[in-house]
Amino acid sequence: MNAASIAARQPLPARTFTWLGRPAAAFGKVADKVEERQLVQRCLGGEARAWEEIVRRHSPRLYQLCLRFTGNSAQAEDLAQDALLRIYRALTSYDPAQGSLATWMTALTRNLLIDHYRRSRLERSTDSLDDPNNTPPAPVESRQRQPDAGVWQRELRDEVQAALARLSPELREAVILRDLQDYDYKEIAAVLRIPEGTVKSRINRGRIELARHLAPRLRKGTRML
Amino acid sequence: MNDFFDSLDCPRFEEQASDFLEGRLPDAAAAAMRQHARQCPACGRLLEGLHSALDALADLPMPELPPDFIPTVLARTSGQRQNLAGWGPTLRSLGRMLWQPRFAMGLALAWFSLALLLNVSGTHLNRIHAADLAPARWPSLVSRTVRRVYARGVRYYNDLRVVYEIQAALHAGSRQSSPVPPAHPSGQSQRPPYNWNPGTRTLARTRPAVPPASLTGWSLARIETEPDWKGRCV
Structure with a gap:
């Protein structure tokens, strides 16, 4: 694959989504907003099944957001649970006129993630490099070539997660919301409470930085395939 | 363009x-x-x-939710966990919490502190009766316990040998520095010596059963008003 072939490629096609993994933007566009509003009203009325439906519908996406932001499954589980707890307590303050339920829930979760990031900043700066969870992946060139495509794919996923973790939190959240959760720019601007132009700039810078982190691995993969 | x-x-x-x-x-x-x-x-x-x-x-694949995720969230919010998943996840999470070394250490320290307090206050759990649990009796129980602990502390302090030794040294020092009273005409010392009683572990002066008839008024007044004399021999 060379630059000319890349330049000649068509723009990225629209993605297809599964039900649980369906991004918020698609959900907001497809789902009946009246039904969503009724679901919230039933939940506020004390109907446990309505709250359970909300949890089942949005938990995978919130967990993914926390996992991709923190890179740690245990922390992601705790943070996603705390986020849902906060959402449950603040459900009375949700205003459907301000945006979809998914956007509102993501905004609350994002605030929790930023709080967690600020709290743990000092801990991260003093973390020992001996901790295997904090050890950055070894340089790609120093690894032996793995002929197994499955192994290579798993390693690539780990490195994508590691590259995400190396982005600044502002760029990381923008890239996650756009490229993993498929929010549109307007929704990201509502979640992050920044202008759309800033959203666009952050997404672009985050992608470029991510591509630079992944360049050695991706070049190697191109040679392999 | x-x-x-x-x-x-x-x-x-x-x-x-x-x-x-x-x-x-x-x-x-x-x-x-x-x-x-x-x-x-x-x-x-x-x-x-x-x-x-x-x-x-x-x-990147969509990550799978941990198995207990949704039941835990529901239990922490609307409390519907039992209806959805039974008591199993609740007990498992409780067990995980209790299994933490920090929790076990805190529990052990709390138990040790409670036992120490009960021991110091002389409280025996097997001697507590149902009538003692009535709120009307609590003030008297607390007052009695406080007095008992205080008396025990005072007794322990008074029984310390080092206390007597320090007091004896202070008295000896004060006798050497104080002016020597005039000798009694009969030649007897007007201050009786300290005697160590090993049974009670106390020092006491032996007071003469009957003051000598030849004591002057000055020496009688000194014996009666001297604080250590009164404190130890009465």
Whole structure:
């Protein structure tokens, strides 16, 4: 694959989504907003099944957001649970006129993630490099070539997660919301409470930085395939 | 659009890269981007890397939720966990909490502190009766316990040998520094010596059963008003 072939490629096609993994933007566009509003009203009325439906519908996406932001499954589980707890307590303050339920829930979760990031900043700066969870992946060139495509794919996923973790939190959240959760720019601007132009700039810078982190691995993969 | 084409340098190309990949640019601008990518190797590599990175992101699988995630959330919010998953997850999470070494250490310290307090206050759990639990009796129980603990402390302090030794040393020092009273005409010392009683572990002066008839009024007054004399021999 060379630059000319890349330049000649068509723009990225629209993605297809599964039900649980369906991004918020698609959900907001497809789902009946009246039904969503009724679901919230039933939940506020004390109907446990309505709250359970909300949890089942949005938990995978919130967990993914926390996992991709923190890179740690245990922390992601705790943070996603705390986020849902906060959402449950603040459900009375949700205003459907301000945006979809998914956007509102993501905004609350994002605030929790930023709080967690600020709290743990000092801990991260003093973390020992001996901790295997904090050890950055070894340089790609120093690894032996793995002929197994499955192994290579798993390693690539780990490195994508590691590259995400190396982005600044502002760029990381923008890239996650756009490229993993498929929010549109307007929704990201509502979640992050920044202008759309800033959203666009952050997404672009985050992608470029991510591509630079992944360049050695991706070049190697191109040679392999 | 010619302006866009003419001003498309590498920094501008980098700014527009995401828009180009997402198909947000008009046709002419996209064509200019393609031409620049063909002519500029660095921007071509940038575009290639961006495309590969986006493909890698799209290949990231949706993570699976931990099995207890939703029941735990429901239990922490609406309390419907029992209806959904029974007591199993509740007991498992409780067990996980109790299994923490920090919790076990805290529990052990709390138990040790409670036992120490009960021991010091002389409280025996097997001697507590149902009537003692009536709130009307609590003030008297507390007062009695406080008095008992105080008396025990005072007794312990008074029984310390070192206390007596210090007091004896102080008395000896004060006798040497005080003016010697005039000798009694009979030749007897007017201050009786200290005697150590090993049974009670106390020091006491032996008071003469009957004051000598020849004591003067001065010496009688001194014996009666001397504090250590009164404190030890009465």
